[in-house]
Amino acid sequence: MKAKNIKSKDKHILNLADIVGGASSILYQKEDLLAYDCDGFTIHRHLPKAVVFPKDTQEVADVVKYCAENDLPFLARGAGTGLSGGAIPLNGEIIISMVRMKKLISVDLENRRAVVEPGFVNLKLTNSISDKGYYYAPDPSSQYCCTIGGNVAENAGGAHCLKYGVTTNHILGLEVVMPNGEIIEIGKDGIPDAPGYDLLGLITGSEGTLGIVTKITVRILKNPEGKQTVLAYFDNVEDGSQAVSDIISAGIVPAALEMMDKTAIEGVEAAAFPVGHPKDIEAVLLIEVDGIAAGIDEQIEQILEVCRMRNVREVRAARNEEERARWWANRKTGFGAMGAISPDYLVQDGVIPRSKLPEVLRRINQISEESGLRIANIFHAGDGNLHPLVLFDARIPGESERALEAGSLCLKVCADVGGTITGEHGVGIEKREEMRFVFTEDEIAAQTEIREVFNPRNLLNAGKLFPSPSRCVEIKKEMKAQAIS
């Protein structure tokens, strides 16, 4: 009995402490649990029953088995930087924190892959291999602290996913603890395109509802030979967004193609990493090109030609790596920067066909006017992944609700033009009902049935990702049961 310093009489707390190695590996008192009642998406707050800190896969499996045998809801948590509530314990879950499973297990440069534990921080991987000329491509703005396990759960994106793809395009293998405690390995040894069903793709982006990832084989890339970054300033948003559409139509794939509008610029310039954007411009594009050194200048020239056709006012090229890094810090801390110009903000995440960018930005502007709330736009323009930031003041009665409604309306606009309701932040708690904007009842049912296969008793991260089952789904189930019998 290792649980000797536990100040609880709850037998589950005592038994779980035993499994993970004692009092130093479990939190169960309310003051400790308060740090775990939310994630980066802070509107909902729910306390877990306890938080355990397993040190390896076997301990995770043992905790899961214990939970399954004792009907205790549970879920996994990485750094807690998620933006849709995926790690929030809606049902008094046992939180299985992955922060102690943070090893870089191996790097195989010859076959371009690395194996990490889920608690390993995203940016640390690039930092560990950059001296040898390699890096890990998916770069969410939270990469300095978010974990690769969390990235897998949310299929995280990032600024450079325009050229290099999102997390799922870089995952070669996973070790997963299933909701019954079984350990399975998929995509063994990092061979892509394994036979059988694509479980790798299915688990990646399943928002922690199908299993708990305990080991990850990722693809690593060779650093591009050359890189150039430019800022392009536009006097109106229409020209800027048309330039984005034109660049892609011209067949150029920049490594990154980011956009910020006037309100966003006001925020980032008032925060920690101002870069001196002109105060009176309506839109800035941050464009990065990489690849073979010989082709960089030509690509930049093509891009600038497109910008000139769209009346660009001014263009700046990064003079050195330091300047480039500062521009990226200015962009990547953009969400938080809204705190400098608004007491509260709500970030949304929708995707649209790139050609609809000018139209959608106009409609978001209308939503802003109608709601009486400012909306800033900082986003991955090149892949049509919008991030409207609704600015509000929670102290003003009714303003939180109006902000939520404005956010939801922005997603509706995305869905209406043939887009979808999340590009990289996930559905979680936040967008369960908005799933109906893009899926029929049948399509939602097909997905919830898959969840039932993996997670038949619904103890793992219940209540996330899908709207509450409707009568239609129930009827379908009954019909199916009759058909089988």
Place this chain on the structure above:
Amino acid sequence: MKAKNIKSKDKHILNLADIVGGASSILYQKEDLLAYDCDGFTIHRHLPKAVVFPKDTQEVADVVKYCAENDLPFLARGAGTGLSGGAIPLNGEIIISMVRMKKLISVDLENRRAVVEPGFVNLKLTNSISDKGYYYAPDPSSQYCCTIGGNVAENAGGAHCLKYGVTTNHILGLEVVMPNGEIIEIGKDGIPDAPGYDLLGLITGSEGTLGIVTKITVRILKNPEGKQTVLAYFDNVEDGSQAVSDIISAGIVPAALEMMDKTAIEGVEAAAFPVGHPKDIEAVLLIEVDGIAAGIDEQIEQILEVCRMRNVREVRAARNEEERARWWANRKTGFGAMGAISPDYLVQDGVIPRSKLPEVLRRINQISEESGLRIANIFHAGDGNLHPLVLFDARIPGESERALEAGSLCLKVCADVGGTITGEHGVGIEKREEMRFVFTEDEIAAQTEIREVFNPRNLLNAGKLFPSPSRCVEIKKEMKAQAIS
């Protein structure tokens, strides 16, 4: 009643004829059905009950519903070029042929996507958009006749998948008729990274066991600005395969990096498209580089430098597009070319980590010596996707069996070095038992359970993809049933 010219009293034949529009849209007499008893993988032969030719999604759905209501097994078939038996009717299926659903529905250059019906031939897509400077990347060797629907079922690869990825990396949306006749749409309007589970990835490569794809949205790419193709000849296989490994390790990603060994060269030079490879060399690499024109020469020079380090004997650069096309014809008709030097051949398809190439080729050579059968190697070396071609004579008693065994041993070698048992040809009938080389019982069970969700009565393409359920799976199911009850 449209089925007036039907020479059958079978009520199902009559009813199915009615659904698809009459006698011209159904085959049911033995002499007609003989053309449908196999696919590109010809060892197994089984007759269907009938073949129907629906003209649109609704007819597919109606046929499927009829089959489901009447307990008739069914499956979909494209051009029948598959190499693992996926379209072979093991259970007297109704074959739903997609050859009349062959429209190019739309092309959207601005957002880089096209929508096709499943019977649309792969190469026709590139041919339809090449004048505007675009192409469709996945290029299986059968691309002049195989259908995109079949490519989706098998997650087809091709020579250029080294740089551009396999079919699943180019599929943005699918319309699918589920095994109960429901029609669902996934990845609507071609937005990648949709919320919810990755059904797009799950269906792609599921070898026709989860649903029937009736509409496909694919990504199209802008033609690269420049392209160069070289042949590099080596006096020994070891040097050639080490050069492959070195090129990739050097951080170069050619558009294609193909290899043929001496036996393969003998075959392709004796067949329809000889190109004058030296007769005494042991290995040839076909290397293609594409991208921004300015970078091509530099990349080729880097590659040749690596080849020189590995004692390349001779290098040839394609002098014009005609020569380049002929080299590719020589390579892409390579499997069939074996017919010029052997009465029969069996093609295998395994994947290995690239760094194991020299070791695995040695071991395949041993298998050849021990079996007394020649084995030719023509393969996608750059992504470690091997195609050992076992040459044999079916008229010699016992030789077919030895060929099958030698093929299976080649796959075992791939699995043993950390690879897997198929890169692009699928599992189908051929490799059901070899699935055990790479999956545990639990891992196979997780997949068969997913099949049950989509296909609970197992009428759709039964008996494919997975080994027969073992006692272990049965026990697991019983335990689960108890746990739920």
